[in-house]
Amino acid sequence: MSERSVLITGGNRGIGRAIAEAFIADGDRVAVTTRSGEAPEGALGVAADVTDSASIDAAFKQVEDAHGPVEVLVANAGITRDTLLMRMSEDDFSDVLDTNLTGAFRVIKRANKGMLKQKKGRIVLIGSVVGLYGTPGQINYASSKAALVGMARSLTRELGGRGITANVVAPGFVRSDMTDALDEDTQKKYLESIPAGRFAEAEEVAEVVKWLGSDAAAYISGAVIPVDGGLGMGH
Template identity: 65%
Template sequence: MSRSVLVTGGNRGIGLAVARAFAQAGDRVALTYRSGGPPEEATRLGCLAVRCDVTDAGQVERAREEAERAHGPVEVLVANAGITRDQLLLRMPEEDFAAVLDTNLTGVFRVVKQVTGGMLQARRGRIVLVSSVVGLLGAAGQANYAASKAGLVGFARSLARELGSRGITCNLVAPGFVETDMTRALGEKQRAGLLSRVPLARSAQPEEIAATVRFLASDDAAYITGAVLPVDGGLGMGH
């Protein structure tokens, strides 16, 4: 059955792969992008592309309204939008710490709050948050990013307890080293160092993260909620 799906940060990388996976499965997909123009692939896939900065509550509300006008109340939310501003703690400006938390954690709060009303009314829904192995392991120079991604775990598990009785699940995926524009920009030595810690000895493709997200949004995962599903090649095992 075709569902109304909203994917934040769907203009590239993991978010675009997630939007593609749902669209190819026949769902009605709206994706958000923060800057530039809408991704060309969104048009080819038949997705609705909506400009939205998740740090702006007004833009989040308008994005939800636009998605619902086109596709009906949101039944599946994938909160993927996020940023990094890496720096060692002693050199990290407070503004960079606050900006990452505002986008990666408070931004998710804004989006989830917008869509849960419709889910509660329908007594069903799927919420999938994109966390990170860094939120479980920590990483030097990423205290802000790790804090934001770890915060999503407590947020999702609280929602799982609040919303579960209404048939709404809330889960997280925790990707590891994924082949995206950001990781392709790393130097060979840096890439080799990161991959040396991955038991499967390779990076993930965005489509592998997307497949896990689709599973968590499917009927097959109807009895899974409050879970953190690692898709990291074994990098974070034990955490």
């Protein structure tokens, strides 16, 4: 497979960084957007804010000048504002939706220009098991991730005949600094709900994303692929 122009939003840490490193290892031209412009080794770092359309347009111009039109887009940037409904403010809700959902819309709309001209493209949205499974204290986050499913499926209906696919990868609990910091009892409680009996590694999510971005997945679109150790059981 020839090297491609790949763009990952929020690609400086965690799952986003692992995804960037996976595509870099395959020889692709990889760019990541972050608020700071920091990037993993081998990637082009572009400072951008997914809540600002002008910022996204400027970032895409930088990437296109350096790597050509974006062929694989991974919409990964996201935030949480966890709190129970009674304490959740409208800003807590709308800020999460603006970043996680509308932010994905902004980058997809901008990437779509180049993909339509090339008559090919891969769009991968990073959802969450929470989007369909639900969890207390994350009404805002769960809503934003559930909505990505409708977005991917509508994109598939609209763009499927143009050689463009759109899919959702839904991770469960992924091992990170945050999960490592949990006390032993809390970790045990979470692990008891996961049939696999362990947290995922970020690299396991990245491998699924990389596959969806490949020619091998050309006939898969509008799908939700869980990487959750059986936690969601198809929800």
